[in-house]
Amino acid sequence: MNARAVSDSTDTEDDPHAPRRNPALVGQADAQRALADGFGAGRLAHAWLLTGPKGIGKATLAYRFARHVLARGRADADAGPSLFGDTLPEPEPAGGDDPLFLAPEDPVFQRVAAGGHSDLMTLERTPGSTGKLRTEIVVEDVRNVIHFLNLTAGEGGWRVVIVDSADDLNPNAANALLKVLEEPPPRALLLLVSHNPGRLLPTIRSRCRKLRLAALESDTLDGLLQHYLPALDPDERAAVAALSDGSIGRALDLARADGAALNDQILDFLSQMPSPNIAELQAFGATMTKADGAERFETMADLLRRHLAGIVRQVSGGMPRAEGRNTAVLEHLTAAGGLDRWLEVWDKADDLLHRTERIHLDRKQVILNIFLTIAEAARG
Secondary structure, eight states, X not given: OOTTTTOOSOOOTTOTTSGGGXXXXXXXXXXXXXXXXHHHTTOOOSEEEEESSTTSSHHHHHHHHHHHHHHHHHHHTTOOSOTTOOOOOOOOOSOSSOTTOOOTTSHHHHHHHTTOOXXXXXXXXXXXXXXXXXXXXXXXXXXXXXXXXXXXXXTSSOEEEEEETGGGBOHHHHHXXXXXXXXXXXXXXXXXXXXXXXXXXXXXXXXXXXXXXXXXXXXHXXXXXXXXOTTSOHHHHHHXXXXXXXXXXXXXXXXXXXXXXXXXXXXXXXXXXXXXXXXXXXXXXXXXXXXXXHHHHHHHHHHHHHHHHHHHHHHTTOOOOOOTHHHHHHHHHHTTOOHHHHHHHHHHHHHHHHHHHHHOOOHHHHHHHHHHHHHHHHTO
């Protein structure tokens, strides 16, 4: 099985279990029921904001619901066979344990999986003039969506747009999309995937029905890890599960990038605070400047954000989610400063990591700067 099967990442043609082609979704029964019930009752909101931790199945759910609407919605409109000559099943009331399921052999499923359904459009990052994938969704992409929504549905039912992810919209693109949300055409559905809805325009959030997906239960997560990575050592499986915060996508990413060992290295540096070993930090950063270092840096950034968020949470009086050695390191750092200081560290680190991913800053220097910022805060 492909390890990206249930992630929220951008679809790739060589991934048979990417969200657009994935027939299964585990652990999100309540979210599926909310969507199925809304559609079945004829009171479907025109725009939904699907939120929750990255890697828990938001994009997979978006495609499942899109297939459901495209299949059942056309039949609701009393349309005959499509241009492809296939006949859809009659609309069925939402029921059973999997109300959004559509069999992979269904013609609608197959056209969505192939990216060839005339009434479905995905808004995501596209290649720029250099041929490389842009770091954000630009306004020209949104204009294509506007043109698409102004067309008559090719198969007689709904037109559906999936935004994966809305976090990638640049300011001009976000404002253009807002105009669509304010005046949606009839029988149009927009499904916005967001890992961090706080980054979105408040006006975008206010014009969408919000649906937060829950983190996966530990038993569900463990079963999925065994299913996707049966050869993974049980101790490593437990380690990546503990670091994943209930996200199977994150757990799979951690397993691929040797995340448990990477987390141990981060904890080593944090435990040295306020006097980290600079030579070791530079060597650590150098491992992420190589050609194959991008995935390693992304995993490191995710883990570091997790630890800094834990510090902020504990300093502010919240309940920590750390265990074992993580707890000892967290307590060591939280004793060194107040909430304002650690919020400042969080903001600077998050901004540097975000800009590194967007405009390709020097990874080694960014890592050094962040840990030196932590060291300064740890001095009290």
